[in-house]
Amino acid sequence: xxxxxxxxxxxxxxxxxxxxxxxxxxxxxxxxxxxxxxxxxxxxxxxxxxxxxxxxxxxxxxxxxxxxxxxxxxxxxxxxxxxxxxxxxxxxxxxxxxxxxxxxxxxxxxxxxxxxxxxxxxxxxxxxxxxxxxxxxxxxxxxxxxxxxxxxxxxxxxxxxxxxxxxxxxxxxxxxxxxxxxxxxxxxxxxxxxxxxxxxxxxxxxxxxxxxxxxxxxxxxxxxxxxxxxxxxxxxxxxxxxxxxxxxxxxxxxxxxxxxxxxxxxxxxxxxxxxxxxxxxxxxxxxxxxxxxxxxxxxxxxxxxxxxxxxxxxxxxxxx
Amino acid sequence: xxxxxxxxxxxxxxxxxxxxxxxxxxxxxxxxxxxxxxxxxxxxxxxxxxxxxxxxxxxxxxxxxxxxxxxxxxxxxxxxxxxxxxxxxxxxxxxxxxxxxxxxxxxxxxxxxxxxxxxxxxxxxxxxxxxxxxxxxxxxxxxxxxxxxxxxxxxxxxxxxxxxxxxxxxxxxxxxxxxxxxxxxxxxxxxxxxxxxxxxxxxxxxxxxxxxxxxxxxxxxxxxxxxxxxxxxxxxxxxxxxxxxxxxxxxxxxxxxxxxxxxxxxxxxxxxxxxxxxxxxxxxxxxxxxxxxxxxxxxxxxxxxxxxxxxxxxxxxxxx
Numbered sequence: 001x002x003x004x005x006x007x008x009x010x011x012x013x014x015x016x017x018x019x020x021x022x023x024x025x026x027x028x029x030x031x032x033x034x035x036x037x038x039x040x041x042x043x044x045x046x047x048x049x050x051x052x053x054x055x056x057x058x059x060x061x062x063x064x065x066x067x068x069x070x071x072x073x074x075x076x077x078x079x080x081x082x083x084x085x086x087x088x089x090x091x092x093x094x095x096x097x098x099x100x101x102x103x104x105x106x107x108x109x110x111x112x113x114x115x116x117x118x119x120x121x122x123x124x125x126x127x128x129x130x131x132x133x134x135x136x137x138x139x140x141x142x143x144x145x146x147x148x149x150x151x152x153x154x155x156x157x158x159x160x161x162x163x164x165x166x167x168x169x170x171x172x173x174x175x176x177x178x179x180x181x182x183x184x185x186x187x188x189x190x191x192x193x194x195x196x197x198x199x200x201x202x203x204x205x206x207x208x209x210x211x212x213x214x215x216x217x218x219x220x221x222x223x224x225x226x227x228x229x230x231x232x233x234x235x236x237x238x239x240x241x242x243x244x245x246x247x248x249x250x251x252x253x254x255x256x257x258x259x260x261x262x263x264x265x266x267x268x269x270x271x272x273x274x275x276x277x278x279x280x281x282x283x284x285x286x287x288x289x290x291x292x293x294x295x296x297x298x299x300x301x302x303x304x305x306x307x308x309x310x311x312x313x314x315x316x317x318x319x320x
Numbered sequence: 321x322x323x324x325x326x327x328x329x330x331x332x333x334x335x336x337x338x339x340x341x342x343x344x345x346x347x348x349x350x351x352x353x354x355x356x357x358x359x360x361x362x363x364x365x366x367x368x369x370x371x372x373x374x375x376x377x378x379x380x381x382x383x384x385x386x387x388x389x390x391x392x393x394x395x396x397x398x399x400x401x402x403x404x405x406x407x408x409x410x411x412x413x414x415x416x417x418x419x420x421x422x423x424x425x426x427x428x429x430x431x432x433x434x435x436x437x438x439x440x441x442x443x444x445x446x447x448x449x450x451x452x453x454x455x456x457x458x459x460x461x462x463x464x465x466x467x468x469x470x471x472x473x474x475x476x477x478x479x480x481x482x483x484x485x486x487x488x489x490x491x492x493x494x495x496x497x498x499x500x501x502x503x504x505x506x507x508x509x510x511x512x513x514x515x516x517x518x519x520x521x522x523x524x525x526x527x528x529x530x531x532x533x534x535x536x537x538x539x540x541x542x543x544x545x546x547x548x549x550x551x552x553x554x555x556x557x558x559x560x561x562x563x564x565x566x567x568x569x570x571x572x573x574x575x576x577x578x579x580x581x582x583x584x585x586x587x588x589x590x591x592x593x594x595x596x597x598x599x600x601x602x603x604x605x606x607x608x609x610x611x612x613x614x615x616x617x618x619x620x621x622x623x624x625x626x627x628x629x630x631x632x633x634x635x636x637x638x639x640x
Contacts, residue, residue: 043471049374052365052471053631056373057624124471126479132606135482139613147479147621149568151363151372151444151469154485159446159467162455165474170489170518192516198490248469286452293459301467304377311373314634 039112039138041125043150044077046248049307055148060318063115069094070209071129077122088319097209105137112143124152153247153275157201160247160301162290167280169198174219175205187226190278191234202276216243216274217266224263235259242277245270252302254294359458360438361445363470364397366568369627375468380638383435389414390529391449397442408639417529425457432463444472473567473595477521480567480621482610487600489518494539495525507546510598511554522596536563536594537586544583555579562597565590572622574614
């Protein structure tokens with residue numbers, strides 16, 4: 001890959017004006033490195049081989065790669081990718097939370113003024129984990145924030161289960177009680193979605209810095225404790241729940257159960273990362289069929305043999 | 321890539337039982353071609369270089385590739401990909417609608433019993449276009465439907481605008497009046513989302529077989545005509561609308577306007593494919609900032625120089 005040729009340094013405002021006028025004169029604006037500094041927010045997808053080509057091109061081009069290692073499962077994607085990137089001699093950093101929040105953001109933006117920087121995130125950089133603050137801070141400094149999308153659990157959950165995308169309501173994250181206070185918002189989201197006949201995707205809290213991954217059993221107990229307190233009939237014994245584990249990876253698994261079954265004898269269904277779908281009361285017949293096959297593995301999202309080798313071959317082309 | 325070694329033909333039920341028991345004995349079930357026949361539903365992403373590696377591996381492995389050419393913009397992805405695939409001597413078919421619906425499904429499933437078949441779709445195969453019926457029909461015949469996810473407009477719209485994913489409501493497609501009857505459902509979805517403080521992603525009807533692509537101006541006129549009829553105050557002069565055009569491609573553009581401005585002097589903002597986001601009345605301050613930069617191109621999702629060449633290099637490794 002050609003090295004970036006740095007433009008003479010100009011102020012942020014000058015850069016912004018120059019960019020805007022260049023954009024006005026042409027509707028085609030494929031990224032040209034010499035115009036302005038760039039911060040790449042790069043999606044890695046849910047597994048090594050789900051990375052889009054554009055993400056690889058961005059990683060190859062950047063001088064510095066910061067991997068968000070605190071919100072997603074490192075053993076699935078991050079560690080392997082780290083090995084590949086390190087073997088190419090790239091400046092790669094595994095970021096802890098403080099490096100991507102608050103003052104950490106300023107320091108990344110500052111670094112982007114000297115060289116192209118990538119922040120790499122498992123899933124999609126703006127969805128599974130929202131890095132909006134980082135993008136906004138960069139743009140405010142006249143640095144173009146380039147988002148490279150990739151498959152996230154938000155889309156993959158629908159595809160892995162064969163649910164219809166227009167039957168998906170708003171999604172929400174379940175978090176563990178903080179100082180004894182239970183966060184009831186997910187219950188309200190489920191209620192509101194159920195009232196409209198929609199499914200709810202629940203993301204489960206994950207904090208890898210302190211080694212915490214909420215299990216589906218834990219999440220369901222939290223939600224059911226809210227039901228017992230509020231008694232609004234949102235979560236009933238017969239409510240159908242889908243537990244998704246390791247979606248898109250070789251350990252991909254899907255379990256469809258009733259809440260009653262899971263409260264009696266809970267099964268996390270497989271290995272993390274986990275998510276849950278609370279099904280709407282009435283499913284489309286196609287969804288009903290698809291779920292059955294998804295549970296049996298006849299509809300799935302597992303890697304194809306040889307994908308790992310392909311990634312290495314491609315990385316070899318790009319990074320050397 | 322190694323050619324598929326066909327297992328001796330067994331009945332669908334036998335295959336299903338064999339698969340289920342093989343799955344029970346091992347949680348790792350990376351796809352092994354010799355176990356069972358496969359139908360791949362492969363996402364291509366929104367632009368050539370947004371294709372995940374796994375999709376390329378699937379395309380390379382399949383004997384027959386059927387490209388869904390009637391629901392998405394061929395000039396953006398399909399035509400170029402077709403060129404690359406054809407140059408490798410693959411059996412590639414551009415599918416018309418009838419080939420992927422009704423009896424067409426049976427014929428694809430039948431073909432999958434003899435060889436590995438890919439149905440390739442711009443965006444994500446189960447989201448932007450839902451191919452649930454195809455997956456279910458294959459699974460019902462004991463053929464494993466393997467979904468390969470890819471970036472779809474559903475996720476890319478959020479990322480391209482810097483919106484927060486938990487502020488996104490249910491999405492819906494706007495279709496043109498049929499036999500003079502206006503389909504009012506999108507209006508109801510917008511209303512319900514606005515009541516809950518959520519944004520609405522509108523997909524616009526596209527039928528490339530009859531060369532029809534609904535423009536944002538057309539869609540907004542349809543929606544406003546419903547407002548005038550029902551007069552429920554859902555769409556007002558000051559309602560803020562984002563028009564997205566060619567997201568993820570070199571012509572990527574984002575325009576933020578009020579409905580009043582667009583009704584006075586409509587601007588489609590750029591080239592198809594189009595989509596629209598109806599913003600909730602109250603935006604998070606980060607969303608407000610991000611939108612401003614997205615419109616100026618300082619937050620964007622355009623391809624990186626050299627991506628096209630990388631795709632060709634990778635295809636060369638995989639397909640030859």
